Every structure is written in structure tokens, then in C-alpha cells.
Amino acid sequence: MxxxxxxxxxxxxxxxxxxxxxxxxxxxxxxxxxxxxxxxxxxxxxxxxxxxxxxxxxxxxxxxxxxxxxxxxxxxxxxxxxxxxxxxxxxxxxxxxxxxxxxxxxxxxxxxxxxxxxxxxxxxxxxxxxxxxxxxxxxxxxxxxxxxxxxxxxxxxxxxxxxxxxxxxxxxxxxxxxxxxxxxxxxxxxxxxxxxxxxxxxxxxxxxxxxxxxxxxxxxxxxxxxxxxxxxxxxxxxxxxxxxxxxxxxxxxxxxxxxxxxxxxxxxxxxxxxxxxxxxxxxxLPADFAQKPRPIHLNTWEGIYFDHNPGYIMEMATQSAAMGVERFIIDDGWFRGRNGDKAALGDWFLDEGKYPDGLKPVIDNVNRLGMEFGLWFEPEMINKDSDLYREHPEWLLAVDGYEQPTGRNQYVIDLQNDEAFAFLFSRLDHFLSTYNIAYIKWDMNREIVQPGHLGKAAGHNQTERYYALVDKVRAAHPNVEIESCAAGGGRIDFEVLKRTHRFWTSDNNDALERQHIQRGMSYFFPPEVMGSHIGAAHCHSTRRRHSIAFRGLTALFGHMGIELDPVKESQEEKQGFERYIALHKSLRPLLHSGKTWRVPTDDAAHQILAVVAEDKSEAVVQIAQLAMPTNALSGHVRIPGLSPDALYRVELIDAPENFNDIVNCQPAWTQEGCELSGEWCSTVGLTMPILDAETAVLIALKRIDA
Structure with missing residues (x-):
């Protein structure tokens, strides 16, 4: 040419x-x-x-x-x-x-x-x-x-x-x-x-x-x-x-x-x-993804860790359903010999000591309560203290003659070994065929060192075989949804998303940290694939404490769930979970279909996020006060993406408990609401309220001249 x-x-x-x-x-x-x-x-x-x-x-x-x-x-x-x-x-x-x-x-x-x-x-x-x-x-x-x-x-x-x-x-x-x-x-x-x-x-x-x-x-x-x-x-x-x-x-x-x-x-x-x-x-995303509302999760991990008792778990499910949970997931600890993180990975057989009557009574109970059931797996991993390793030490992804370091007390299975691949599929297939499991939390908790197959480097093929394993599971069980988790956000990309339905964004449920983590993820991913849970008041990863309001509003702008033991929570806390679960459900159609806007602020101590409906008929805006405000007054919040000529009713729909106690008075619109044009909202905006550090408010806008 x-x-x-x-x-x-x-x-x-x-x-x-x-x-x-x-x-x-x-x-x-x-x-x-x-x-x-x-x-x-x-x-x-x-x-x-x-x-x-x-x-x-x-x-x-x-x-x-x-x-x-x-x-x-x-x-x-x-x-x-x-x-x-x-x-x-x-x-x-x-x-x-x-x-x-x-x-x-x-x-x-x-x-x-x-x-x-x-x-x-x-x-x-x-x-x-x-x-x-x-x-x-x-x-x-x-x-x-x-x-x-x-x-x-x-x-x-x-x-x-x-x-x-x-x-x-x-x-x-x-x-x-x-x-x-x-x-x-x-x-x-x-x-x-x-x-x-x-x-x-x-x-x-x-x-x-x-x-x-x-x-x-x-x-x-x-x-x-x-x-x-x-x-x-x-x-x-x-x-x-x-x-x-x-x-x-x-x-x-x-x-x-x-x-x-x-x-x-x-x-x-x-x-x-x-x-x-x-x-x-x-x-x-799958073609039918948007047709089904993203179910509210309860994941048992931070609630019970490895301490599994079927009767207690069923009580957890009962109280979860009462709070509005729609999908109940049993995390790590359900399989044979799994009493801590140092043993049993690879032994994907139900622990009959913990579950003497099997999983079916628990799953039936979850389903009777109107919830889907999900189960945690970490198929690619193995502990040396496991029956699987004792039977098949050659299934390790490693280079012979070298002792590689452990990660999370575990090693990686060589998925390029056809027998190992077939075994893992057979165990996943067994549980998905035997029980009414609608969801897999697919974890991957360690980094890979020395990815060797038959002595040769095999990092590329290991990744390809992971894709192949997920693809085979999806082909055999097309109605089962899968979450990609890798000690939180360690395996998040578009190629994984072609095979899964949700990411576990981070193992950190600290609302303050999540404000930054979820914002960073939002540049490339819409909120409905971003797993965002309300954790316990005392965060397990940072030891901070946050109000249910701050935790709830932070988890709102994603695929919401809760991560705790509802049986042990106070009635006041449970009412808070119920409130934010109900709020998320009411806003879910908007949050999971609208346009996300990260809104510029006049003060770096704030973080503002808005979601505006595709037809611009409504919007919801979160103002998060991450730290002490720089000045006594914090300027204005300007809301983009609305129809300039349309008129909107603006109302505060959620605020901290002490919202009106920390100042002589908050802005008048927070008490009475107001009606503004879309152009005013984006160009001039609303006076910012005064907030304590690590709190948030939520604003709703509804078009009233349509």
C-alpha cells in the first residue's frame, strides 16, 4: 500500500x-x-x-x-x-x-x-x-x-x-x-x-x-x-x-x-x-443483569469467622431476613477440617461435624425466608495441611526443588494439571448440582510465587486456566451468580467481569476508607458491580468506630450488603441496618442505572457523589465530611447533570442524629426543602451544611415540572 x-x-x-x-x-x-x-x-x-x-x-x-x-x-x-x-x-x-x-x-x-x-x-x-x-x-x-x-x-x-x-x-x-x-x-x-x-x-x-x-x-x-x-x-x-x-x-x-x-x-x-x-x-455485563435488582447481601465472615453452628446460622438468617436482606452467604469455615486459616483448603467436602444434618436444612431455611443462598469457595488454593495435598503434592503450582513462601498460610493449585482442574470443577459442580446455591463468593487470597508447570514458567497459562474454570462452571450452571474476591480488590478487571457479576471491592469495611476506595474504583466501574457492605460499628480492619448513618450512606452507592452477626447486634443497630437497607432498595433502580458524578468541592475535606437518572427526572447526592472542614463555612454544593430548564424539588432525606445540635442553625433548605432549576443547581448550587468529621448527609432531587 x-x-x-x-x-x-x-x-x-x-x-x-x-x-x-x-x-x-x-x-x-x-x-x-x-x-x-x-x-x-x-x-x-x-x-x-x-x-x-x-x-x-x-x-x-x-x-x-x-x-x-x-x-x-x-x-x-x-x-x-x-x-x-x-x-x-x-x-x-x-x-x-x-x-x-x-x-x-x-x-x-x-x-x-x-x-x-x-x-x-x-x-x-x-x-x-x-x-x-x-x-x-x-x-x-x-x-x-x-x-x-x-x-x-x-x-x-x-x-x-x-x-x-x-x-x-x-x-x-x-x-x-x-x-x-x-x-x-x-x-x-x-x-x-x-x-x-x-x-x-x-x-x-x-x-x-x-x-x-x-x-x-x-x-x-x-x-x-x-x-x-x-x-x-x-x-x-x-x-x-x-x-x-x-x-x-x-x-x-x-x-x-x-x-x-x-x-x-x-x-x-x-x-x-x-x-x-x-x-x-x-x-x-450479562444481557439480563439489569432486569434483576442486585440482592442485598449478608455475608457471615465478620460475624462468625470459622465458628459454624447450623442452628445459630439459621437464627442469623432469620434476623437477616427481618432486616430486609435478600441473599445470605456462608463464608469460609463450612468444609471438612476448616477451623482456621492454616488447614483444609482444597478439601471441598462438607464438614459433617459442624453440619451433621448437611447443608440442606440451612439452605431450605434461607429460601423459606425469601432469600437466595450463597456459599464461599477458594478453588485455586490449597493448604499443605490438607487431605488433598497429602494425596496430590504434585498439584502445587511451584518449581521443584524450591520452597516458596506461603501467603495467608496457603499455596496455589496448578490449574494446568488436568486432573487438578477436573477435581476442582467436580467439587464445585457437586455443590451447585446438589443444593439450591444461587451465588458463589469466589475468593483468591494470595499472590503467586514461582508459577511453574512441569518446571517451566506458566503465569500466563495459569490465568487462562482460571478463566477456563470459571467459564466451565458458568456453562454448567448459567443461573448461578459469581462474585470475584481476591482478599478484597486483588482481582478486579473487565476480563473477570465478563465472567462474574460483582466484585468484592475491599476487605476493608471502614466507611472512611471506603469513601476513597469506592471513589477510585468508580472511574471505571458502575456502582452495581461494586460490593459495598455495612460493617459492624467497630471496624475489624482499622479498629475505628463509625455511626450507622455514616456506614449506611457510604455503602449506599454500590451493591449493598451487610457484614456482621445480626444476632449479636443491639436493637438500635438493627433498626439502623433496616433503615439503610430500605433506603438502598428505594434508590436502587436509580443508583444502578443512572449517571454517576464525582462532584467538585470547595473544600478537600468533603467528598460529594451524585447519581442522576438517565432521563434527568431525579437525582440523589451524598455529601461526606471526611475530615474537619477547613473554614467555618464550606461554600456550596453544585449538582451537575440535571436538565438546565427543569425545576427540581430539593430535600434532605438523611442526616446525622446530631445534625441540628452541632450548630446554631443549619441552612434553611435542609429544614424546608426548596425548588430550584437544574441550571441553578449546577451553576450556583446549595449552601453546604455544617458537619462533624466522618459523617454524611443525603439529598434527593425530583423534577416537578415534567
């Missing part, structure tokens, strides 16, 4: 323009531009400065060292030391509506590269590559990265960091020279490095600035990087990290990268989130 052809992919609020000749280069990814693009190649032809290569070198969708691109290449590999610098020539292009397929080849190196791009109506761009070996000898792949360009004006990054019970923390940094790189080698998506980042124009915020958001849909080791070349061009790369010797393609074999999801927004981070949320709801 000697002449360049200009192609377009168009979303609703974004556009991708490519020039295709001997290679493909993205000319523009941003706001839609009308008109003929045939002159775009000429308009954007770069000058060539002295002191460099004599010809311009395009930044293709897979940058090539052999072409003269000195930044991180898209492919690194070799054939026993040969064919290590391939240069691909584009030889075939197909476009079908919003999808492009680009086939390139290096005949000398014996390699073919297929690039797939799509841009949907929700403005989410997807890209992946498939590399095929066409020669008789093996091709060793060291790296295969997805690459997308960024414009020179993308001068700032928002990236993620975290740890167990402190996930989804964000940090800002300038993007000037050099760049940024994060690596995750923990064998799962990880608490530390959630595989996403955002680039944008300097000082972008929730409402303003151009942003380009990226999410890498892979549940194992990954690398994200953003590079600034010395000529000012910028690229973003996302790739799976392959362990040494892990990927060797025989003749005719192919390797496909995970999908890189990306979205451009001209309206700040909220605009980007709306794109991702809409895409998740329309294309990733």
Missing part, C-alpha cells in the same frame, strides 16, 4: 482517524471533526530535524525498532537469536461499521500481525494484536504490547497504587520528559497496581479538561507505561508480562494480547467514567 488511505472510526463524542499505507498510524483520537479527511495526512506531515534519522518515522500501532522507533517497541522476540527486529508491512485492511482489522506481515521474519480496533457508540475504544508464527522453528515472544498514541498536550497522569485494605488510591504526576511505568508481577490483577491510568491536559479534573483513560483487561502480570519521546510524541503501552521462556510459538501458532480498553473525553473524568460505565452495562 504505497498511497495512504485515511480511515475513520466514530463514536458519539469521539473519533479515531488513521492513515494506512505501508503501515497504520493514528492521526487523531479526540473530539469528532467533520468533513473530508483526505488532506489530513498532508496537514500533519512532520518536519525532519537535523541530527536525527533522515526520514520521518511513523509511530505505528506496534512501534518497531527495525523501522527506527527508539522508544519501547510493540514486539520483542527472536528465533534462536534471529528475526529479532521485525518490520511489518500492512497488506490488508477491513472495516465493518465501528471495527477495523489490519493485517501486516514481515515475510523475512515469518511473522504476521493482526491488529483489531473498535470504537463503539459509548466512545470506548478497544485494541488488541494477534501475532502468528509462519516459519517451522519456534518464535520466542518476550513482549507483545498494545500501543496507542497521546497528543503532546497530554501533560499529566492520574495513576493507581494501593495495598490490601487500601485499594484504588490515585496519585497525580506531570508527564514531561521520560515517562511513567508500573509493573505487577503478583500473578493476579493485584491490590497494588490496578491495571488502569488516565492521561490528560494539565490540571484536568472531574468536570474539565481532555482526558484519555486506559484499562487493561488482564487478570495476571502486566506492565503499563507512558513514554514521552525526545521529539515530544507520547505513547501509552499496556501488555502482559511474560515470564522467561513462557511463550514460544510453533509454526502456525498465534498469541493474542488481552484487550486494551480506552476512552477519550473532552469533559474531564466524569465524561470518561460515563463512557466506561455505559460500555460495561451494555457490552460486558
Amino acid at each position: 504505497n498511497t495512504k488511505t485515511v480511515l475513520e472510526l466514530n463514536g458519539t463524542d469521539s473519533q479515531l482517524v488513521l492513515a494506512c499505507g505501508d503501515s497504520a498510524e493514528i492521526l487523531h483520537w479526540g473530539k469528532p471533526v467533520a468533513g473530508d479527511k483526505t488532506q489530513a495526512v498532508l496537514a500533519l506531515r512532520r518536519p525532519v530535524p537535523y541530527g536525527r534519522l533522515d526520514n520521518d518515522v511513523a509511530m505505528t500501532l506496534s512501534p518497531e525498532l527495525g523501522r527506527g522507533v527508539f522508544s519501547s517497541p510493540g514486539i520483542e522476540g527472536h528465533r534462536d537469536g534471529l528475526d529479532w527486529a521485525p518490520v511489518f508491512t500492512l497488506n490488508h485492511v477491513e472495516q465493518h461499521d465501528d471495527t477495523l482489522s489490519l493485517e501486516s506481515a514481515d515475510e523475512g521474519a515469518g511473522l504476521t500481525l493482526l491488529t483489531e480496533l473498535s470504537l463503539d457508540k459509548h466512545d470506548v475504544l478497544k485494541v488488541r494484536h494477534t501475532l502468528t508464527n509462519n516459519k517451522p522453528s519456534n518464535y520466542q515472544v518476550n513482549r507483545l504490547a498494545n500501543t496507542l498514541p497521546l497528543p503532546a498536550r497530554a501533560g499529566e497522569l492520574m495513576t493507581y497504587h494501593g495495598r490490601w485494605v487500601h485499594e484504588f488510591q490515585t496519585v497525580r504526576q506531570p508527564l514531561l520528559q521520560g515517562g511513567y511505568q508500573q509493573e505487577n508481577r503478583r500473578g493476579r490483577t493485584s491490590h497494588e497496581h490496578y491495571p488502569a491510568l488516565v492521561a490528560g491536559t494539565p490540571h484536568f479534573d472531574e468536570m474539565h479538561g481532555e482526558v484519555w483513560g486506559f484499562h487493561f483487561a488482564w487478570s495476571g502480570n502486566h506492565r503499563l507505561r507512558v513514554d514521552v519521546k525526545t521529539d515530544g510524541r507520547r505513547i501509552m503501552q499496556a501488555e502482559e508480562i511474560y515470564l522467561p521462556g513462557e511463550i514460544a510459538l510453533a509454526e502456525g501458532e498465534s498469541l493474542t494480547t488481552p484487550w486494551l480498553y480506552a476512552s477519550y473525553s473532552a469533559n474531564g473524568l466524569n465524561g470518561m467514567s460515563h463512557h466506561f460505565h455505559d460500555h460495561v452495562r451494555a457490552t460486558i
Whole structure:
């Protein structure tokens, strides 16, 4: 292809323009531009400065060292030391509506590269590559990265960091020279490095600035990087990290990268989130997901831990149902020999000492009370103190001759061992076939060290086999819903979400910490997949104490549940749980279908979250006071997303018990309500109430002129 052809992919609020000749280069990814693009190649032809290569070198969708691109290449590999610098020539292009397929080849190196791009109506761009070996000898792949360009004006990054019970923390940094790189080698998506980042124009915020958001849909080791070349061009790369010797393609074999999801927004981070949320709801979640309200959970873990007594658990279920719970889940401790976290993982047989009459009486009781029943499993894990390990020590995911460290007193099962895989499926299938189990909490409580299969590195295949196990369970039991839990938020990504229905966001139920954790997760995930529970007043992970009001309002903006023993709670506390469960149910249709807005504040001590109905007929707004306010008065709350010309009735619907006792008077609207236009709400807003630290209020808006 000697002449360049200009192609377009168009979303609703974004556009991708490519020039295709001997290679493909993205000319523009941003706001839609009308008109003929045939002159775009000429308009954007770069000058060539002295002191460099004599010809311009395009930044293709897979940058090539052999072409003269000195930044991180898209492919690194070799054939026993040969064919290590391939240069691909584009030889075939197909476009079908919003999808492009680009086939390139290096005949000398014996390699073919297929690039797939799509841009949907929700403005989410997807890209992946498939590399095929066409020669008789093996091709060793060291790296295969997805690459997308960024414009020179993308001068700032928002990236993620975290740890167990402190996930989804964000940090800002300038993007000037050099760049940024994060690596995750923990064998799962990880608490530390959630595989996403955002680039944008300097000082972008929730409402303003151009942003380009990226999410890498892979549940194992990954690398994200953003590079600034010395000529000012910028690229973003996302790739799976392959362990040494892990990927060797025989003749005719192919390797496909995970999908890189990306979205451009001209309206700040909220605009980007709306794109991702809409895409998740329309294309990733099961088609019937939205038709069923997300059931309110009670999970037994923080209530009873390993202390299981069927009669007591049935009483827990009775009191849970009375509070409005819709799904009752028995967590860890129900299977043979499981009296603590040091033994029995892998022995997926009911502990008849704890359950002498079996699980059926408990499940029947739960169902009679009108609730679904769920059960906890950790299928990928094994304790050495288990019958399974004593019978099959060879099922360990490990490298012979090395003693790897434990994590949570456990090890990982080699899912690439067909007998181990079949055993795990058979045990899951047994329980799901024998009992009326509607839900699995699928846990994964440790990081992976030395992922070896038959002595060779096997991190990639272990992740693929995890997908295969979940897929097989789903195929056999399509009506069973699955939660992805990995010691909380350790395995959260779009590829997992294709197979599951809910994430356990964090093992930390501390409402103050959850305000930050849930906000960080909200950039890429809608609230209905975000497990958010009301814990006990005394938080098990931080030892803090919070009021039921603060805990309840914090858990409201997600898939709500409770995590405690209702039998031991005071009547006052139980009434509080009932209140916030009922409040969540009343707002659930709005919360799980509307647009989420992270609202800018005049004081960093506040965090404000709003959900506005798609038809803009109603909204709910939470103001959380995270710390002492900076000033005696805290400015205004401005509520975006409403119809400017419509009139709304504004009312305070939940506040702390001492709301009116801590000041001479609160703003008049908190007592009497008021009627305001959508334009006033977004432009001028409401006077902020005065709140104690670690409290919150909830505001409802209803359109009254429709």
C-alpha cells in the first residue's frame, strides 16, 4: 500500500482517524471533526530535524525498532537469536461499521500481525494484536504490547497504587520528559497496581479538561507505561508480562494480547467514567443483569469467622431476613477440617461435624425466608495441611526443588494439571448440582510465587486456566451468580467481569476508607458491580468506630450488603441496618442505572457523589465530611447533570442524629426543602451544611415540572 488511505472510526463524542499505507498510524483520537479527511495526512506531515534519522518515522500501532522507533517497541522476540527486529508491512485492511482489522506481515521474519480496533457508540475504544508464527522453528515472544498514541498536550497522569485494605488510591504526576511505568508481577490483577491510568491536559479534573483513560483487561502480570519521546510524541503501552521462556510459538501458532480498553473525553473524568460505565452495562455485563435488582447481601465472615453452628446460622438468617436482606452467604469455615486459616483448603467436602444434618436444612431455611443462598469457595488454593495435598503434592503450582513462601498460610493449585482442574470443577459442580446455591463468593487470597508447570514458567497459562474454570462452571450452571474476591480488590478487571457479576471491592469495611476506595474504583466501574457492605460499628480492619448513618450512606452507592452477626447486634443497630437497607432498595433502580458524578468541592475535606437518572427526572447526592472542614463555612454544593430548564424539588432525606445540635442553625433548605432549576443547581448550587468529621448527609432531587 504505497498511497495512504485515511480511515475513520466514530463514536458519539469521539473519533479515531488513521492513515494506512505501508503501515497504520493514528492521526487523531479526540473530539469528532467533520468533513473530508483526505488532506489530513498532508496537514500533519512532520518536519525532519537535523541530527536525527533522515526520514520521518511513523509511530505505528506496534512501534518497531527495525523501522527506527527508539522508544519501547510493540514486539520483542527472536528465533534462536534471529528475526529479532521485525518490520511489518500492512497488506490488508477491513472495516465493518465501528471495527477495523489490519493485517501486516514481515515475510523475512515469518511473522504476521493482526491488529483489531473498535470504537463503539459509548466512545470506548478497544485494541488488541494477534501475532502468528509462519516459519517451522519456534518464535520466542518476550513482549507483545498494545500501543496507542497521546497528543503532546497530554501533560499529566492520574495513576493507581494501593495495598490490601487500601485499594484504588490515585496519585497525580506531570508527564514531561521520560515517562511513567508500573509493573505487577503478583500473578493476579493485584491490590497494588490496578491495571488502569488516565492521561490528560494539565490540571484536568472531574468536570474539565481532555482526558484519555486506559484499562487493561488482564487478570495476571502486566506492565503499563507512558513514554514521552525526545521529539515530544507520547505513547501509552499496556501488555502482559511474560515470564522467561513462557511463550514460544510453533509454526502456525498465534498469541493474542488481552484487550486494551480506552476512552477519550473532552469533559474531564466524569465524561470518561460515563463512557466506561455505559460500555460495561451494555457490552460486558450479562444481557439480563439489569432486569434483576442486585440482592442485598449478608455475608457471615465478620460475624462468625470459622465458628459454624447450623442452628445459630439459621437464627442469623432469620434476623437477616427481618432486616430486609435478600441473599445470605456462608463464608469460609463450612468444609471438612476448616477451623482456621492454616488447614483444609482444597478439601471441598462438607464438614459433617459442624453440619451433621448437611447443608440442606440451612439452605431450605434461607429460601423459606425469601432469600437466595450463597456459599464461599477458594478453588485455586490449597493448604499443605490438607487431605488433598497429602494425596496430590504434585498439584502445587511451584518449581521443584524450591520452597516458596506461603501467603495467608496457603499455596496455589496448578490449574494446568488436568486432573487438578477436573477435581476442582467436580467439587464445585457437586455443590451447585446438589443444593439450591444461587451465588458463589469466589475468593483468591494470595499472590503467586514461582508459577511453574512441569518446571517451566506458566503465569500466563495459569490465568487462562482460571478463566477456563470459571467459564466451565458458568456453562454448567448459567443461573448461578459469581462474585470475584481476591482478599478484597486483588482481582478486579473487565476480563473477570465478563465472567462474574460483582466484585468484592475491599476487605476493608471502614466507611472512611471506603469513601476513597469506592471513589477510585468508580472511574471505571458502575456502582452495581461494586460490593459495598455495612460493617459492624467497630471496624475489624482499622479498629475505628463509625455511626450507622455514616456506614449506611457510604455503602449506599454500590451493591449493598451487610457484614456482621445480626444476632449479636443491639436493637438500635438493627433498626439502623433496616433503615439503610430500605433506603438502598428505594434508590436502587436509580443508583444502578443512572449517571454517576464525582462532584467538585470547595473544600478537600468533603467528598460529594451524585447519581442522576438517565432521563434527568431525579437525582440523589451524598455529601461526606471526611475530615474537619477547613473554614467555618464550606461554600456550596453544585449538582451537575440535571436538565438546565427543569425545576427540581430539593430535600434532605438523611442526616446525622446530631445534625441540628452541632450548630446554631443549619441552612434553611435542609429544614424546608426548596425548588430550584437544574441550571441553578449546577451553576450556583446549595449552601453546604455544617458537619462533624466522618459523617454524611443525603439529598434527593425530583423534577416537578415534567
